Amino acid sequence: MLRYATGDVAAFEALYVRHKGPVYRYMLNLCRNEAVAEELYQEVWMKLIKAREKYQVKAKFTTYLYKLAHNQFIDHYRKQNVRIVEDQSVEIDDVEHGQLSKNNPEKKAQTNQTIKKLSGLLASLPNEQQEVFLLREEAGMSVPEIAETLSINQEAAKSRLRYAISKLRAGLSVE
Amino acid sequence: MANNDQNDKELNDYLNGDSDVSKAYRASNKQKPSSKIDDAIFSAAKEAVDSNLLKEKPKFHKAPWVKPVSIAAMITLSVSLVVTIQQESGKPLISEPDIEMFDSATVIEESAITETIISSDDASAPAPAVLGAAEDMYRAEEKTEAAKARMKAVPAKKILSKEKAQLEVLKESASADEQILPSAPTGVEFDGAVSIKQDYELSMKEETLLKIKGLWEQGEIFKAKETYENFTKDYPDVSSESIKEILGDYIYNGLLNN
Numbered sequence: 508m509l510r511y512a513t514g515d516v517a518a519f520e521a522l523y524v525r526h527k528g529p530v531y532r533y534m535l536n537l538c539r540n541e542a543v544a545e546e547l548y549q550e551v552w553m554k555l556i557k558a559r560e561k562y563q564v565k566a567k568f569t570t571y572l573y574k575l576a577h578n579q580f581i582d583h584y585r586k587q588n589v590r591i592v593e594d595q596s597v598e599i600d601d602v603e604h605g606q607l608s609k610n611n612p613e614k615k616a617q618t619n620q621t622i623k624k625l626s627g628l629l630a631s632l633p634n635e636q637q638e639v640f641l642l643r644e645e646a647g648m649s650v651p652e653i654a655e656t657l658s659i660n661q662e663a664a665k666s667r668l669r670y671a672i673s674k675l676r677a678g679l680s681v682e
Numbered sequence: 683m684a685n686n687d688q689n690d691k692e693l694n695d696y697l698n699g700d701s702d703v704s705k706a707y708r709a710s711n712k713q714k715p716s717s718k719i720d721d722a723i724f725s726a727a728k729e730a731v732d733s734n735l736l737k738e739k740p741k742f743h744k745a746p747w748v749k750p751v752s753i754a755a756m757i758t759l760s761v762s763l764v765v766t767i768q769q770e771s772g773k774p775l776i777s778e779p780d781i782e783m784f785d786s787a788t789v790i791e792e793s794a795i796t797e798t799i800i801s802s803d804d805a806s807a808p809a810p811a812v813l814g815a816a817e818d819m820y821r822a823e824e825k826t827e828a829a830k831a832r833m834k835a836v837p838a839k840k841i842l843s844k845e846k847a848q849l850e851v852l853k854e855s856a857s858a859d860e861q862i863l864p865s866a867p868t869g870v871e872f873d874g875a876v877s878i879k880q881d882y883e884l885s886m887k888e889e890t891l892l893k894i895k896g897l898w899e900q901g902e903i904f905k906a907k908e909t910y911e912n913f914t915k916d917y918p919d920v921s922s923e924s925i926k927e928i929l930g931d932y933i934y935n936g937l938l939n940n
Contacts, residue, residue, distance in 0.1 A: 511727070514734065519727045523720070531715045548715060552723045556730045622710035625703070643697075644707050650697070669693045675703045676692060 508568055512559040522568070523552070529645035530576055536641050537580050539630055547583055551576045566655060569646050573656045577638065621679060628678040636671035639664055887917055891928040898933045910937045 510518035530551060535544040554575050562571075629637060642648045642656060654664040695701055890913050897906035914920075926934045 511731075514731045516728050516731050520724060523723060523727075527720065528712075528714045532711050532713055535713055536711070545715065545719060549719060549723065553726060556723075556727050559730070560734075621706045625706045625710055629707075644704065644711075665693070668696075669689050672692050672696045672701070672703055673689050676701075679702060679706065 508555075508559065508562050508571075509564065512562055519556075526569070526572060530572065533573070533576060533641045533645045534580065536629060537634065537637060543583070547576075547579050551579050554579070567652065569648065570652055570656050573642060573646050573648070577657060624679055625675065628675050631678075632671055632674060636667050636674070639667040640671040640675070643668060883917075887913075887920055887924075888928065890916075891925060894937070895929050895933055898929075898936065903936075906933075907937055 508518075508522065511522070531544070531548050534548045534551070535541065538544040538547065551572070555572065558575075565571075629640070632640070638657065639653050642653045646652075646656075648656065650665050650668065651661055653668070654661040657664065692701075696703060890909065894906050894909050894913065897903075897909060922934070929937070
């Protein structure tokens with residue numbers, strides 16, 4: 508990014524190629540609308556291009572990039588007056604959790620079915636849980652990095668991720 | 683409690699990469715942005731760099747030293763222009779209040795000198811007529827020296843107006859003398875007012891001629907000639923011999939010929 512700030516376009520291209528897929532999928536999974544996701548995705552990169560001269564190395568570039576993406580997503584939904592589903596993890600019934608989290612190894616073989624199921628499960632997660640999961644899966648972030656990107660404390664990030672994994676696993680295990 | 687422990691275990695497994703959820707997610711999510719979007723972003727990135735380079739070009743022309751140097755050059759030119767104009771017109775560079783201060787100070791000084799001369803004349807017996815010329819010469823020299831000393835004491839910026847200032851001082855002094863002298867003894871043998879006036883005129887003539895000589899020697903022929911013309915108008919009674927004595931034959935002839 509620093510090289511791009513000095514006018515090295517090839518450096519930007521290298522960054523883009525490395526991050527384009529994960530950022531796009533992050534946006535697509537959050538938005539669940541391809542057109543909106545594409546628009547927000549482009550906005551993220553345009554903001555990055557504009558911010559090149561002011562960019563300072565304070566954290567990992569990945570954290571910086573996903574912060575931009577997260578803010579873009581939040582801003583979009585605020586403008587659209589769409590209520591983002593709040594994190595209800597703490598209210599989830601422990602009993603229900605226990606039933607859903609039963610593991611069934613036989614499901615591993617049914618790949619196609621699993622993929623479809625996972626997609627649906629991911630969409631049903633609260634946005635906060637989706638986001639931590641996507642940051643982990645797409646950006647490969649650790650819990651502290653997720654916390655920094657979303658400007659939340661590490662315990663909250665860990666809790667959201669725990670519930671997301673638990674729900675997804677439980678959902679996948681149900682026939 | 684057991685559920686929480688199990689959730690923690692699931693999370694740890696997941697974070698360690700040992701999770702069916704991760705595998706299933708990676709298998710299902712392989713979408714990428716279209717090449718159209720890629721091209722749009724690449725061209726935006728390139729345009730941003732290019733426009734930045736275009737913006738930087740004028741910055742090169744507007745180097746940080748250009749502005750101060752321009753201001754310095756402008757000030758230098760302005761000052762030199764003002765000085766030249768004032769020198770040409772003969773007006774002093776110092777402001778009116780400065781001249782007034784200078785004049786009043788020198789007038790006081792001059793008056794004191796005049797009073798001293800008069801009082802010393804009063805104290806002594808009326809001077810014999812034969813001493814008149816010698817005394818006149820002596821006083822003229824004395825006054826010239828005093829005037830020069832005063833001029834040296836004047837700050838550098840006031841030197842430019844020394845001629846005017848000196849003229850004013852001496853005129854003031856002469857007029858003051860004229861006011862004082864009627865009450866002074868007016869012997870036939872020695873007239874103080876006439877003597878001082880003569881001293882003043884003599885010193886002025888000498889000063890002017892010395893100035894002309896100086897201008898000539900500095901190569902300011904035109905100025906020297908101009909000053910000389912003014913001098914001959916102001917003092918038509920001065921003989922060419924007296925002028926030659928101060929200027930020298932060469933300069934005198936040069937002034938007439940040029």
